[in-house]
Amino acid sequence: MRAFICAAAFILLAVPAWCGNIRLENKKVRFIFESRHGGLVSMEDLGQRRTISSAGGAPVWEITIGGRKVTGNAFSSFTHRQTAPGRLVMTWKGWPEAKNKDITVTVTVRLREQEALSDWHLAVEGTNGDQVPGIVFPQIGGLQHTTGTNLAVPNWMGELLANPGEQLKKPGAKFEWFYPGHLSMQLVALYDQRGGLYAAADDTAAYRKNLGVQLGADKKLVYYMVNYPDQTPGRQGYSMPYNAVVGAFTGDWISAAELYRQWGEKQSWCRQSRLHGNKVAGWLKSTALWVWNRGTSAEVLEPATDLQQRLGLPVNVLWHWWHGCSYDDGFPEYVPPREGREPFMAAVKKAQAQGVRSLVYMNQIQWGNSTASWKTQHAERYSVKNADGQPASHVYNIFTGKALTNMCIVTDFWKNTYAGLSDTVLNTYGVDGVYMDQTCLTRMCYDPSHGHPLGGGNYWVPNSGRLSDQIRARVRNGKEITLSGEGVGEAWMPYVDAFLALQVSRERYAGVHGWQAIPFFQVVYHPYALAYGNYSSLLTPPYDALWPAEHRPANMLQPLDTAFNRQFLLEQARSFAWGMQPMIANYKPLLATERKEEIDYLLQLARVRNNSLKYLLYGTYRRAPRMAVPEERFPMSRLSIYAGQKDKVTAFEQTYPTIYHSAWSAADGTLGIALASVQQRPYAVDMQLKAADYGLGNSGKIYLVHAAGRRELGSYAGGTVKVRFELAPREVCLVEVTPE
Missing domain, CATH: 2.70.98.10 (Beta-galactosidase; Chain A, domain 5)
Incomplete structure (x- = not known):
């Protein structure tokens, strides 16, 4: 039976x-x-x-x-x-x-x-x-x-x-x-x-x-x-x-990303993406290079102006330590600026007249619980609570030992507080945008008085979006502003204009533990999310003037050992090949002479990218044609670009490609192949691709885009594209394939 x-x-x-x-x-x-x-x-x-x-x-x-x-x-x-x-x-x-x-x-x-x-x-x-x-x-x-x-x-x-x-x-x-x-x-x-x-x-x-x-x-x-x-x-x-x-x-992994892209591109975060919907500021899209400096306007805006004059293209700044409070413990007591209200406003206005825009740092979710405002504003009641009912606090500042506490973004109190601060810096102090640190993160909050589900749920991202909308609603006179998040995240594409992505410099902040950085996110979402950022630096870290004097090192912002120069080049090459806006951290004009080859490489890279925006800003990532790229062992350093003074430089060696390359399809049906060499000798580029694999016609022209412009390299026919030329030492370029 x-x-x-x-x-x-x-x-x-x-x-x-x-x-x-x-x-x-x-x-x-x-x-x-x-x-x-x-x-x-x-x-x-x-x-x-x-x-x-x-x-x-x-x-x-x-x-x-x-x-x-x-x-x-x-x-x-x-x-x-x-x-x-x-x-x-x-x-x-x-x-x-x-x-x-x-x-x-x-x-x-x-x-x-x-x-x-x-x-x-x-x-x-x-x-x-x-x-x-x-x-x-x-x-x-x-x-x-x-x-x-x-x-x-x-x-x-x-x-x-x-x-x-x-x-x-x-x-x-x-x-x-x-x-x-x-x-x-x-x-x-x-x-x-x-x-x-x-x-x-x-x-x-x-x-x-x-x-x-x-x-x-x-x-x-x-x-x-x-x-x-x-x-x-x-x-x-x-x-x-x-x-x-x-x-x-x-x-x-590229195949897996392409499979995910088939789903992801159909979602609302792509349809409502600020980049895809042409809602981001024109000055943000035209940014050729970022400077990530810290301190007063003389330490941030003046070096950026110097670099812009050398580049001849728009240079803008990500500005930390402009605020009146100590970094990583005094938040959100950002205003007035540490150099004073009037000098700060005058410096911002002068830089804008010279074409330099500024994103100022304001952490989106942290409040220092040692600040006076923590008590007077009764901020604890609006903070994220752990499952045990205690505020979610963490000590980031290794010098002061003071904690920051996560604020619950669902509460109107915190949204109003942060939006009010943003109103002040954007409309009163005149800056061009806010870098909202820790934006692309979520927290689980267990406080029943906040009006959201306890613990799990989906309340965090939409309230982060409401905060961004609240900030934008207060901007006056049609001013074009930028709101930037930390990291990248598909769910935030409708809410932030730019994403600070730092894994091009993974070794510099994390060392080598087997993991290697890949442009996973860019393969899926490059046309929908503008990514920028780099930890790449040629100097030792700075130190916040408001931190305890006893920890202040004597060698702040001094040139790093030249052995690590190629690490800088590698980080920049990744950024270029992965379709990101380039950045240098801790720039000082002395580098233009003391590290001339490295700065010249950065400027070359920025110019080539500026000539290739339909690929490297708006293009869709494609699998690059095969190239036999030599690898070499590079001396690498692990040292934060800031707050790393309790650790010395950790040096190690690792094997890396000496040429980074990628392929991008543009909306007009053309193909761009980006190449960035960190080799010290010429390289014979020899690659072949089937036109049909990239949606190209059977015949067409091949061009070479470089810092000075564009020149014809040859043509192709019969559905096969063959690219052969000599890539000079440390050359950055883009091969453009244009079907007839």
Whole structure:
């Protein structure tokens, strides 16, 4: 009788656990779940004829409820049914230890037609008011790892790690990133030379979640996503307001990014992007170079003016330490400026007359709890509260030891406070924009008096957007301003004009720990998000004049060892090739002579980029044609561009490409191939591409764009583009392919 029922299982509403394994497949991908508790047995890429996961029946979810962690193995009843072709519903009931015996967990997995992707959803009912602070789902274990395995993550701009399992061997080790925040997109790719696991979420409303990778008990990799239900008392259940996406892909991290781009470009954050909608200030788009200096106007605006005169193109500033308070502890007591109201305003106006615009630093979420205003404004009641009810504070300033506390952006009090400060600096002091530090981050707040869901939810990003709208609404006389965020983030593209992306200088602030920077975000969203920034510096760090004098070093802003000059070039080459507005930190005019080759390289790079904006500002990232690029070991330094004085320069060597290159499609159908050499000798460029792969016609012209302009390099025919020329030492250029 049992054999008969199992054979006819497809006609039953629910299938009991004693039938065989559960298969869900289309022509591209197959999932097998075990029938006793619904654990994942395996995942197969049918197109590649390979196993992605051999989880052996590991649970696909883990719920923390009432202070205890539970998986499907603890439930007494498990049933499943395929409600439609390619759609599986699995249900768990009867947790013996639950206060409420009616707790039900339902997982739905739906395969996409003709794709190796699937959508996963979880709902839990009958929690009877018990707190459910976290739900790990989906959990995909049994993922192989070898020396050829790579992990690509959009940790802000993007990072890539070879052989992640090696770093995860340490007890308790895991990689975990939160979204929206350091995780700029909802995506993780784990792959080898053939491809691998594509894991994402299709959340269009920016709910808080974590994505992570760790080693399982079987010593294989496990991908997981942590979902955060809000903790409002009395909740009876939770249903994910989005789907998790699990699938297989062929290729590398660029392939995974292109797959994500197909989804991302359809979302509201692209339709409402300020860059794509031509809402950003004209002066921002025309910025050829940024100077990131700190201190008074003489230390910031005057060096920028000097550099602009040398470049002959617009140079603007990111301005820290203009404010009257000590950095990283006196916020938000920014005004009046430390050099005084009238001198500051006069300097800003003079710089504007010379074409230099300024973004001034104002942290979007921090309040120093040692400030007088913290007490007089009763700021604590509007601060972010941890789950224990205490304010979320952190000590960033290693010199004063004073803490900053996160402010809850949902509260009108904080939005009004920050918008009022922005009104003052933009309209009274006359600056051109605000760098809103820590904008592209989110916090979970548990204060019930703030009027938002407790803990998890999606309240942070829209309120960050409302704050930006509030600031813009106060700008007078049609003034073009810029609001910049820290890092990059898809959810903020409708709200900020520019994103400070610093991973081109990852080694300088983080050293080398296996991770390498990649332009993951740019592959997906370059035409929608203007990225700028660089830690690249040729000088030792400055020191805030308002910090304790006993820590002030004697060698502030002195030239670094010339051994690290190529590190500076490498950082600039990445910035150019990855489609970013270039920047130099800690610029002083003496560098134009003492580091002439490096400054000349920067100016050359800025000029070439300025001649290539339809690609490097507005273009869509394409896979670059193959080039045999030599690699070399570079001396590198780890030293912050500021506040690093308790550490000496950490020197190390690492192997890097000596030429960075990328390809970009323009809206007019042409193709640009950017090249930036940091070699000390000529290089024979020899690359070939199929015109059809880039949407080009069968014949056309090839041009070379350089600092002085554009010249014809040759032509192509027969659908094959061959590019051959000699790239000079330390040359920056762009090859333009124009179809007839």
